[in-house]
Amino acid sequence: MIPASDGVAVSAERVSRHYQMGSALIRAVDDVTLEVCAGEFLALLGSSGSGKSTLLNLMAGLDRPTSGTIFAHGRNLSEMSRLELARYRSRTVGMVFQAFNLLPRMTLEENVELPLRLAEVERSERAGRVREALERVHLEKRLSHRPSELSGGEQQRAALARALVNRPALLLADEPTGNLDSATGEGILLLLREIQQSLGMTIVLVTHERPLGERFADRIATVADGRLVSDGVKP
């Protein structure tokens, strides 16, 4: 795990991400400044299209800001090459998506092993790491199952195991409960909370469900129309 710089895991300084759609300029993220402390569980709240997922993608190094800078563990993501960004995603970041994004033709074991292959982890080490990650999400008995043989909650837990297997410092979750019923969603967030507390991991959760954010996150930041409208410790 890469140590945070001065206790800050990720910081966005006056970050904007604009898209040109024909003659219209879309300000997906507009002049946002935000800090996420190491070991913190931040919930980014906002309605659909508010720009919270775009901000998350910028933190993940999947996208580059139009202006402003994003520092992750002391390094400016805007100045990194495509290869360096790929390494950053591989070694520092774990991602969980609303649609799970497990590869359907692979078993759970193979899906979870995939980030280890990309990070060129030794083959002998992989089996143990995969089992450990699946045990953490209580799916160790479903190793040889394909995603289609699992429930939505199990698939999201498998996706979480895949995000954790490389032991990232930063876990970015984009609407992880969006495709789940409320009970299952709560189960996933409980798991996230447990992981944050046991591993000291920094978590940024993007959600449009304020109650969930208030219940599980340490801090809530709200985004609307691409702007950060509130940022503070939950009431």
Place this chain on the structure above:
Amino acid sequence: MKAGDLGELALRNLREALLRNSLTTLGVAVGVASLVAMLSLGVGLQELASKRLSQSGLFNTVVVTPRTNLRGLGRPRPANSSPSRASRPLDEGARQEMERLPNVVEVYPQIRFFTEVRYAGNPYTTMVAGMPASARGNGAFDGIQGSFFSGPTADEAILQIEFAKELSDHPSTLLGEELVLRYAERQALGAQTGVSDPVNGDSDDGAGSGFSIVPREKKLRIAGIVETEPAAGFGGFGSGRVLIPLEVAAALRAAQVNDLRDVVRGTKGKPSYASLTVRAKSPSQVEGIETAIKNMGFSAFSLLDATRNLRLFFAVFDLLLAIFGSLALAVATLGIINTLAMAILERRREIGVLKALGAADRDVKQLFFVEAGVMGLLGGTLGVGFGWLIGRAVTWGTNIYLRRQNLPPAHVFSVPWWLVLGAIAFAIIVSLAAGLYPASRAARLNPVEALRYE
């Protein structure tokens, strides 16, 4: 990503879209098969032609004659002329010297003489030629009626078919019959007995100091009848219509043109040969042997230039066949591009996931590249197999046709190892080239857009 992981993932991806990838691979296989079939035909025909020409003795022989300066005949040699360039007698010593040259199989004199042959009491004038035992492998003797000489000293003759027809309306009835050779034996003036043997070099018939002519007869059994004169028109084995074993011909000591020349020149010592035939191990060694003989002070002649033209012809022929064969492979290349481009569309989201999990552009590119390469390898290997089968089928069909035409079977196809390896390598290279654009496109995909793709 490590090479092993890359290979595993690529194979897994190929297995997933099995039908489409199999059809693409089959397309590559058909393309390679077409290329291999065309080139195999070219190589096979070239080998067949080379074999036939080699068997004819035209292309692996050098004809050696004494060097004669016709323009300066009778004039004294200029003072500054090199002695090594002077005319050297083409005698037994020279023959043995040539036989010691590297890559020379044998050196023998041409013994040919016009004479009279009597059969059933009737005289016929014709050319008689001595044939070495090695001539048995000559292409002219394929399809001989009867048999080749039973031994190098057998009193037997092989007739050329046209001459045999002069002797009898039914040439095949001549086999086993006897004919009489009437010839002029050369005897040294004052020689006691005919103990000389110009072929073996112990001649003592004193041709250099003059000789007398004595009429002789020799009975020969007709052993075979051939369709063509061996190496007619070129020195090779000497064109004659009655062929007898070379040793028998030498023992006859029949007077030849060069005997008169030796007397005129007043040559002392051993008799010389009008010409020698030097047989090389293969046509490729003819050039070196020819040069060595010229350096020995003799005139040498071969059909090397003709073989060069032959090689040029086949190089152009092979090139044309390769171009036609490559057309199918070009179509297959488009198939690979299409398959991989479709795969990018289908796997767009997967590419996005891979990138989100830390795959570099290079990893994605290599993945598509390996998939294209595997299709090329499998298609190439399969294609070589198909090409070989096509070759077998064409050879089989050709031989049925040749049999119906009463012609000997022939291998018109040849798939040498270099063609097998070359075709597979070519298929891989073409496939990789075809994968270049799709792989680059996949690598450049924006991960955010790819993840959004449904």
